[in-house]
Amino acid sequence: MLEVVGVKKSYGETVAVKNATFSVEPGICYGLLGPNGAGKTSVISIISGTLDADGGTVTLDGEVVTTRSAGPKRKIGYVPQEIALFSEISAIDNLRFFGSLYGLIGQHLSNRIEACLELTGLSDRAKEPISNYSGGMQRRLNIAAALLHEPDLIILDEPTVGVDPQSRNAIFDALEILRSKGKTLLYTTHYMEEVERLCQRVAIMDHGSVIAEHSLAGIKRMLPQTNEVQIEVESGAVVDPATLPGSFSYTWMDSTLTCEITDLNRDLPAVLNALNDLGVRILSVRTRESSLEQVFLHLTGRSLRD
Amino acid sequence: MNLLWELVRKDLRIYIADRRSVMISFLTPVLLACFVGYLFGLGGKTDGPKKVSIAFVDQDHSTFTKDLLAKMKESGSFDIESMTEDKAKHKVSKGDLALAIVVPEGFAAHASRAMLEHSTAPEFKFLIDPSRTIEASLSKGALIRTTMQVLTREVFGSVSATEDNQLPFKIVGESQAVQAETNSSPAAHAFAGMSMQGLLFWAIESAMTLLRERRMGLWKRLRSSPVSPFMFLLGKGISSAIRAMAILAFVFGTGFLVFHFQITPRVENYVGFGLVAIAASLMAASFGLFVAALGRNEQQSRGLSILAVLGMCMLGGAWFPMFLMPQFIQTISKAIPISWAVNGFDGMIWRGLGLTDALQSVGVLLIFTMIFGGIALKRIRWEPEPA
16 A cells, blocks of 8 residues: 655755655554654654655555645645644634635535544534643644544554543544554554554664564564563572573563573473472562564664654 | 635734734734824924023024014914023033023024025024933924014015015925924825834734744644645734734724824825825734744844844934935935835825826835745744744
8 A cells, every 4th residue: 555665865965764664554653753853753744645755656555646736635634743632712613714725615524524523522612712622632733633524544643642541542443443443554663562553564774774564463572582480589589690590681670580581381380399399488470572662672672752 | 715714814813812912913003102192392282382491592682583583382283482502511411401492693684685685695504412412403493484484574675574484485395295284294194104114013923923823833724724834924924914904903093083184185185095004014014924934033133133123213204204214314214115105104194196197106015025025935844933
């Protein structure tokens, strides 16, 4: 559906996007991850037709997307990172205006406004000036404004920044409904848990390039296969990691021993037996799979929120 | 067409929603115009004209000087006091008086001879407070006219001029262009000038709103839609021009009611006034787009554009009539849109000019509109520049 091939963008001397290449299949939620300054927003701007690339191409259903291509723009719903709404007027007036930009008029426009307000849970306060809205409600309306013309591709640039958990859940619910209706979502965020909840496929950007692109499970497999095991022992017990088996990395904090184990079946019993032999009473054992955050750290050497 | 209407309607709704901003944009030019109109001492029927305090130094002690003094006192325009030249100099230096007129010994005899025999004219001396040159310049004009009236009567006698204000000849070029009541023209000019100043300042505020919208990502969102930049700017321009016309209607309406000036009562002048108002509104609207398109951010653009508007108002005759300005400024003013708007309004209200003259102003204002709009269309940036 969406093909991004070799996209480049510079602002004067600053290279924002060196080389972005990825493709998005229809009907999925595609996550675009990267820290601040990675070039995500520039790529999103080029895909949404608000910015022209210096090189490379973006095609949507075979049509090239540029700032002047009206055809593909009709298939795209763009939710900017900022709350791009007119705060002085009501939600209905905002939606009426944004709908008219896509040629919606009359009863059809009214119906679409009603549907989008309902989807985002804002129907009961639709006539109020949005300056009265909470940040979360404004974020929801920001999304609603991009859905009026029933786009095939919905681009969401960090749509949950600064929202309360209730509004975040409402946004996720709305996005899941859209995906269930076959819409394609391109989603950028800082929050790994959002990607893990929503996305089926992920591209990781850093320093203007896509450094990894895979399914969510595939991305996680890029990390050397280890499992983090946390073993909580009885208070007062003292364990010298040198006495424990294997060449695992052990850390000891308070009454918890943490170690990285490659094969749980093979190595974990050996560790537990060694602790038992030392007379240490084990209170709990927890294991954790590699997280996307760890993958990101492994690939880029920095945290997503850097 | 529906899209254009929606673009315009949205802007009008936003404008109306901010009632304080509406009040400011309507009332500021009215208050300024009333104040400037009042300063010119021609505030209609409310308080009567303000008298200018001047000194009269009579070194001639002739019948002419006695008549001149009496005539000036009668005029009601001056608070005039006789005194010695030294005292007059002192009072003017202190700023107590704007002007002193010194009639040297033998002035009347010399002046009479000069009128009849074309001999060398005697000197008529003025002492002027440099901080009150405008007041002094206006007073000088009236003094010279009164002097001419009295001197003419002295020379040609009562046969030629039985009434004070019925001279046996007219002074060519002084007031023949003024069709309406002469005492309302400075107020009308003040309203024309201040309304244009108000429109341009309001255009700056509109530009700041546009830059704020860009900072908020609204332009980016609009850019992601299939609407062309031309259509977007056209919608902005039309909505701004409608608001500008409403402001002009309110400002001039107040002027007509409070200061009792009026458009010269001819159909062509009403048409001309309307066309100048439309053209001036379009020019102001496109100026706002021009500022927004060139602006990097709100703070920087506001400072530069305020400076530009103040310069245009000063050089374009919005504050003071152009005849008070040096010749080179009068020449420069031809390149300033505000002067064409003010001249257009003046022409239709009190100069008694015709539709052809109004169309000349309209044409020039529309050229400025196209220049500002064209630059805005070419230079508009949809996203804030990256830091």
